Amino acid sequence: MIELSREKLFQGHIFDVSRIRFMLPNGKKRAYDLVEHVDSVTILPIDSDGTIYFVSQYRVGAGDMLLELPAGVLDPGETPLECAQREIREEIGMAAGNMQELGSFYLSPGYTDEYMTIFLASDLYEAPLSPDEDEFLHLERISKEEVFLSAFSGRIRDGKTLAALLLAQPYLEIDRAGDHQPKN
Numbered sequence: 001m002i003e004l005s006r007e008k009l010f011q012g013h014i015f016d017v018s019r020i021r022f023m024l025p026n027g028k029k030r031a032y033d034l035v036e037h038v039d040s041v042t043i044l045p046i047d048s049d050g051t052i053y054f055v056s057q058y059r060v061g062a063g064d065m066l067l068e069l070p071a072g073v074l075d076p077g078e079t080p081l082e083c084a085q086r087e088i089r090e091e092i093g094m095a096a097g098n099m100q101e102l103g104s105f106y107l108s109p110g111y112t113d114e115y116m117t118i119f120l121a122s123d124l125y126e127a128p129l130s131p132d133e134d135e136f137l138h139l140e141r142i143s144k145e146e147v148f149l150s151a152f153s154g155r156i157r158d159g160k161t162l163a164a165l166l167l168a169q170p171y172l173e174i175d176r177a178g179d180h181q182p183k184n
Contacts, residue, residue, distance in 0.1 A: 001025065014038045014073055015112075037107075037114035041084045042071040042164045044102075045092060045121040046172070050144040053092045053124075054161075055137040067140065067150070068158040071116075080104075080117035088121055089129040091137055097123025102167040107160065118164045120171055144172045 002023040010017040015037040022030055045053040052069075059066045070091035074083045081099060089095050104117040131137065142150055150156050151165055 004029065009033070015114075033111065035112035035114070037112050038073040039080070039115045039117075040071060040073045040107075040160075041080050041087060041117050041119060042069050042160045043084045043088050043096075043099075043119045043121050044069050044164050044168045045088055045094060045096065045124055046144065047122075047124050050172075051141045052144055052147050053088075053094065054140045054142060055091050056140055057135065057137050059158075062157070066158045067156050067161070069161045069164050071160060081119070084117070084119040084121070086129065089127050090131050091135070092139055093126060093128035094121075094124045095127035096121035097125065100171075102164070102171070105163065116160060116163075118167050120168055147172070 004021040004023055006021075007019045008016060009019055015035050018034050018036055020032050020034055022032065024030055047053070054067050055070055056065050056067050058064070070088050072083060072087040072090070074080065075086075078086075081101070084099060085095065098121070100120045100122075102118040102120050104115060106112075107114045107116055147165065148169075151162055156162060156165075
């Protein structure tokens with residue numbers, strides 16, 4: 001596909017909307033609307049007892065409270081790792097001695113360019129930052145033994161959280177010594 005033109009239709013705080021006109025492989029022209037969104041992160045914080053930290057918050061798109069892993073968008077000039085380190089402090093009041101990137105993906109490439117990076121945070125310790133003034137989060141802890149039951153039962157309905165759990169699954173296995181190890 002060949003991009004012919006791009007027109008900004010809306011400019012917002014964390015996303016813009018553009019209309020992009022393409023020449024399709026069959027020679028026809030077509031316009032697509034694209035949500036140009038700031039890149040983001042999701043963090044799976046797990047403590048030494050195997051407890052995973054979640055937040056519950058109201059999401060306007062769902063019209064309901066959703067149980068999610070801590071997440072957020074990158075500030076200007078911020079790397080995904082720096083964003084993840086800031087977000088877990090803001091959302092759960094903890095910092096991580098170890099932050100491991102698990103993978104990254106496009107959230108919904110049919111209409112947005114938002115790219116998300118997933119981190120596994122361990123060696124947690126208290127280091128709170130003030131939350132964003134428009135966030136009203138409720139902290140919830142779920143054992144790693146029960147987290148997939150919560151996902152499969154429909155209790156967790158947030159796509160980025162489900163994707164993060166999938167990417168983290170090998171790291172949530174326990175070896176005979178009780179340490180968290182990737183399954184080979």
